[in-house]
Every structure is written in structure tokens, then in C-alpha cells.
Amino acid sequence: IQALGKIKTKYVLFASNDDLYLKQGIFRALNVLKRNPLYSASRGAIRTFSVNTQTGLYGKLIVKNNLYEYSSINENTADARILEFISKSNGIWHDIIRRETILKAWENSKKYNLNNILLHDLYTYFFVCSKGRCARGKYLFMLHQDYANRLGLDETYNKSEFILSDLIRNTNMGKRFIDKICDLSNLKFKKKISFKEKFINSFYSDYINPRIEKKIYGELKKNIIFKIKFNLSRQFLSL
Numbered sequence: 697i698q699a700l701g702k703i704k705t706k707y708v709l710f711a712s713n714d715d716l717y718l719k720q721g722i723f724r725a726l727n728v729l730k731r732n733p734l735y736s737a738s739r740g741a742i743r744t745f746s747v748n749t750q751t752g753l754y755g756k757l758i759v760k761n762n763l764y765e766y767s768s769i770n771e772n773t774a775d776a777r778i779l780e781f782i783s784k785s786n787g788i789w790h791d792i793i794r795r796e797t798i799l800k801a802w803e804n805s806k807k808y809n810l811n812n813i814l815l816h817d818l819y820t821y822f823f824v825c826s827k828g829r830c831a832r833g834k835y836l837f838m839l840h841q842d843y844a845n846r847l848g849l850d851e852t853y854n855k856s857e858f859i860l861s862d863l864i865r866n867t868n869m870g871k872r873f874i875d876k877i878c879d880l881s882n883l884k885f886k887k888k889i890s891f892k893e894k895f896i897n898s899f900y901s902d903y904i905n906p907r908i909e910k911k912i913y914g915e916l917k918k919n920i921i922f923k924i925k926f927n928l929s930r931q932f933l934s935l
Contacts, residue, residue, distance in 0.1 A: 697799065697802050697803060697806065700795060700798065700799045700802065701799070703795055705795060706794060706795055706796075707726060707729060707792050707793065707794060707795060708792070708793055708795045708798060709722070709791075709792045709793075710789055710790070714840060714841040715790065715838055715839075715840055715841075716838060716839040716840075716841070717837070717838050718836055718837060718838060718839070720835075721740045721835060721836055721837035721838060722792070722837070724740060724833060724835055724837075725738040725739050725740055725791075725792045725831070725833065725837060726738070726792055728831045728833070729792060729794065729831075732829075732831075733828075734828055734829055735828050735829045735830065735831050736793065736794055736797050736824050736825070736827045736828030736829065736830065737788050737791035737792065737793045737794075737797075737824050737825070737828070737830040737831070738791060738792050738830070738831040738833075739790055739791045739792060739831070739832065739833070739837050739838070740832075740833040740834065740835040740836060740837030740838070741762055741764075741833065741834055741835060741836055741837055742762060742763040742764060742790060742837055742838045742839070742840050743759055743760070743761075743762060743763070743836065743838075743839055743840070744759075744760040744761055744762070744763050744839075744840050744841075744842050745757055745758060745759045745760060745839050745840070745841060745842065746758050746760065746841065746842045747841075759839075760842065763790075763840050764786040764787075764832070765786075766784035766785075766786050766832065767784065767832050768829065768830060768831050768832040769781055769784060769825050769829055769830040769832075770829050771829075773882075774826040774827070774880060774881055774882045775881035775882065775883055775891050777825045777826060777829065777830075778822055778825060778826055778877065778880060778881060778895065779894065779895065779898055780825075781821065781822060781825045781830075782895075782898045782899055782902050782903050783898070783902050785902075785903050786832075787817070787821060788820070788821045788824050788825070788830060789817070790837075790838060790840075791824075791830065793824060794827075794828075797823070797824055797827050797828075798820070798824065800823070801819065801820045801823035801824060802820065804819070804823065804876070805819050805820065808872055808873075808876050809869065809872070810869065810872070810873055810876075811869070812859075812863060812869060814856050814859055814860055814863070815860070815863060815869065815870070815873045818860070818873075819873060819876065819877065822877050822880060823880060826880040826881070826882075856907075857904050857907040857908045858908065860904060861900075861904050861908070864899075874892065874895070874896065875892075877895060878891055878892045878895060881895075
């Protein structure tokens with residue numbers, strides 16, 4: 697919040713040390729925001745890459761898949777965009793965002809004591825898309841490096857779905873998070889109650905549960921592969 701308070705530009709763009717932005721991509725994304733006041737965030741396509749050595753520092757560049765797959769968030773109302781974000785749940789971390797929007801999101805997060813990084817990030821994303829549409833172009837915007845010890849593989853992020861589920865079900869902070877997201881819908885009392893039910897159902901059915909199932913399935917695949925390798929090695933040793 698203090699850093700954003702020192703920035704005087706209308707727009708901000710966050711970068712980690714494994715994010716390599718492309719100048720022309722930045723200009724294209726920025727022009728969307730300059731020309732369209734209905735948009736609060738903008739970016740192009742982000743391609744993942746790696747370097748085929750053990751250190752990941754030098755060697756042949758291998759360009760992989762897109763980091764995010766989903767299209768723009770284009771609904772006309774805040775409540776509809778919040779639900780659309782769940783079904784297209786790409787993060788907004790890599791977007792160009794209006795400075796005042798992200799600053800207000802962080803000030804709110806601090807005021808509401810959303811002091812878990814996962815809830816804070818999610819509140820930020822919902823806040824941004826509640827304030828405007830989020831453009832997702834097909835032009836190349838950034839290269840994002842994939843390597844063995846990146847932060848995204850840290851346990852906090854790697855088990856984020858399980859942590860979020862537990863926080864929302866069992867903590868006051870989780871319940872407060874849900875209430876504050878519903879406030880972003882800009883709906884009146886009765887409609888907000890209905891929206892809250894839709895939001896919780898969608899959040900679990902379209903966001904939490906598919907990710908948990910994918911990870912469990914992935915672990916099962918790893919176990920099956922291990923068993924196959926183990927059985928093959930036993931057969932080889934018995935020859």
C-alpha cells in the first residue's frame with residue numbers, strides 16, 4: 697500500500713523475477729485500458745518456457761503452453777463478472793491494472809483483516825473484475841519461466857485449494873471474505889442473499905473441487921507410475 701501510494705502513474709504492472717515482459721505486448725494491453733474506461737485490467741497471452749539444464753540458467757530455450765487458457769471477462773455487471781471470474785479463474789497478477797483500483801483493493805483487504813495471502817490475492821482479483829472488464833488478448837505479452845524451485849511450487853500455493861476450503865469453512869476470516877465478495881456485487885439485500893448462495897456454490901463446484909480432484913488424480917497417476925516402475929525393476933532384478 698505504501699509503495700502504490702508513491703506511484704503517480706495511472707496504471708501498474710507487477711513482475712516477479714521469472715516474468716519477462718515484451719514491450720509491444722505491454723503497449724497493446726495498455727492501449728485497451730486507455731481507450732476503454734469499462735475495463736479495469738488488460739493483458740495478452742503468456743507463454744511458459746524453460747531452459748533444459750539442471751540449473752535452468754543456460755541452455756536451449758523450450759517454449760511450452762500458455763500459462764492461462766481462458767478468455768476475457770466481459771459481463772456487464774459486477775455480480776456477473778465475479779461469477780464469470782470463477783469459471784475463468786485465471787489470476788490477475790500479471791495484468792496491467794488501474795492504480796487506483798488495485799490500491800483500493802489492498803486497502804480494503806487490510807481493513808477487513810484478510811491476512812492470509814491466498815484470501816488476500818483472491819479478494820484482489822474479485823475486486824478488480826468487479827470494477828470492470830478484464831481483457832485477454834491473443835498477442836504475446838509475456839514469457840514466464842518454469843523451473844524446479846519456483847515459488848508457485850511452494851507448499852502454500854501447491855495446496856492452496858485445500859487451505860482455502862478449510863479457511864472458508866472453519867474461520868471467521870473465511871466467512872468475512874465471502875461477505876466482502878458479496879458486497880462487491882453491488883446488489884440490494886435480497887438479491888445479495890441469493891447471490892451469496894450462487895457464489896458459494898460456484899466457488900466450490902467450479903473453482904475448489906475441480907482443482908482438488910485434479911491434484912488427487914495427479915497423485916494417483918504418480919503412484920500408478922511408481923508401482924509400474926517398481927514392478928518392472930523387480931522383474932528385471934529377478935532375471
